[in-house]
Amino acid sequence: xxxxxxxxxxxxxxxxxxxxxxxxxxxxxxxxxxxxxxxxxxxxxxxxxxxxxxxxxxxxxxxxxxxxxxxxxxxxxxxxxxxxxxxxxxxxxxxxxxxxxxxxxxxxxxxxxxxxxxxxxxxxxxxxxxxxxxxxxxxxxxxxxxxxxxxxxxxxxxxxxxxxxxxxxxxxxxxxxxxxxxxxxxxxxxxxxxxxxxxxxxxxxxxxxxxxxxxxxxxxxxxxxxxxxxxxxxxxxxxxxxxxxxxxxxxxxxxxxxxxxxxxxxxxxxxxxxxxxxxxxxxxxxxxxxxxxxxxxxxxxxxxxxxxxxxxxxxxxxxxxxxxxxxxxxxxxxxxxxxxx
Numbered sequence: 259x260x261x262x263x264x265x266x267x268x269x270x271x272x273x274x275x276x277x278x279x280x281x282x283x284x285x286x287x288x289x290x291x292x293x294x295x296x297x298x299x300x301x302x303x304x305x306x307x308x309x310x311x312x313x314x315x316x317x318x319x320x321x322x323x324x325x326x327x328x329x330x331x332x333x334x335x336x337x338x339x340x341x342x343x344x345x346x347x348x349x350x351x352x353x354x355x356x357x358x359x360x361x362x363x364x365x366x367x368x369x370x371x372x373x374x375x376x377x378x379x380x381x382x383x384x385x386x387x388x389x390x391x392x393x394x395x396x397x398x399x400x401x402x403x404x405x406x407x408x409x410x411x412x413x414x415x416x417x418x419x420x421x422x423x424x425x426x427x428x429x430x431x432x433x434x435x436x437x438x439x440x441x442x443x444x445x446x447x448x449x450x451x452x453x454x455x456x457x458x459x460x461x462x463x464x465x466x467x468x469x470x471x472x473x474x475x476x477x478x479x480x481x482x483x484x485x486x487x488x489x490x491x492x493x494x495x496x497x498x499x500x501x502x503x504x505x506x507x508x509x510x511x512x513x514x515x516x517x518x519x520x521x522x523x524x525x526x527x528x529x530x531x532x533x534x535x536x537x538x539x540x541x542x543x544x545x546x547x548x549x550x551x552x553x554x555x556x557x558x559x560x561x562x563x564x565x566x567x568x569x570x571x572x573x574x575x576x577x578x579x580x581x582x583x584x585x586x587x588x589x590x591x592x593x594x595x596x597x598x599x
Contacts, residue, residue, distance in 0.1 A: 275415025298360025354516020413440025506533025
């Protein structure tokens with residue numbers, strides 16, 4: 259198999275602001291694996307929060323080229339060889355996606371069908387409302403009127419007032435909040451009753467990932483809103499740690515290493531009584547297309563990364579009545595907008 263890789267810059271429609279950063283663009287790594295006349299594509303989004311960059315990912319991909327072998331159906335063996343090299347989960351995610359895309363194309367079937375899933379069961383995706391002023395938050399909410407669920411980034415000033423502004427502008431939508439590690443045990447406890455009154459469905463990653471004892475405290479309090487781990491949950495081993503400390507996990511393929519590991523994590527989380535969410539970074543349609551293959555399996559969907567972008571490198575995903583749906587075409591169901599490789 260022949261491996262090609264590149265860096266693609268995603269340009270955002272507006273500044274994407276969370277508790278620890280503000281971005282106008284994001285770089286992702288994209289790979290193409292050729293086997294005969296078939297080409298499989300995949301993408302990963304390296305995040306400095308996890309010690310990764312596009313440069314480190316590209317270096318990993320150069321090393322990985324010699325580990326693919328000649329049999330695209332030997333997925334488990336290939337991914338095991340790649341897994342023996344520590345770190346670089348975004349690059350592994352890109353390779354995993356490309357291999358699944360390639361296998362689907364060789365079989366003539368979409369990946370979701372190979373997993374035996376039903377796209378009719380996909381929940382609506384949330385749409386992200388970045389940290390802004392109260393007035394700016396209200397404006398962002400009005401412009402997101404086509405969505406059935408909204409995720410509000412918090413951890414800045416006026417958190418509660420911003421959630422109230424979203425509820426006022428969108429009285430019928432599902433609301434989730436995501437603190438990206440910016441809250442404390444005390445602030446989480448204090449704000450919960452107000453959030454209950456506003457109909458908030460869940461709180462994502464209120465405390466820093468290294469505050470496991472804080473999550474123990476929150477869990478012991480019996481908070482009236484479920485707590486979902488994101489930054490605290492990367493791979494299968496983290497799912498077991500979440501049980502008894504959180505109510506659910508946000509599984510992101512670019513953190514887990516791709517479809518294969520995410521599939522294992524979803525079933526492990528269910529076995530442990532945890533809620534399941536599929537999330538994303540700032541990605542193109544290619545990155546989202548990998549996650550959406552598994553989306554019939556989970557409770558909560560947060561796959562709006564491509565919908566926040568002013569540009570794209572791939573096409574083929576559908577967005578219907580608030581739901582991101584995969585294509586019926588083989589593999590991941592998306593194709594590049596340019597001639598590559």
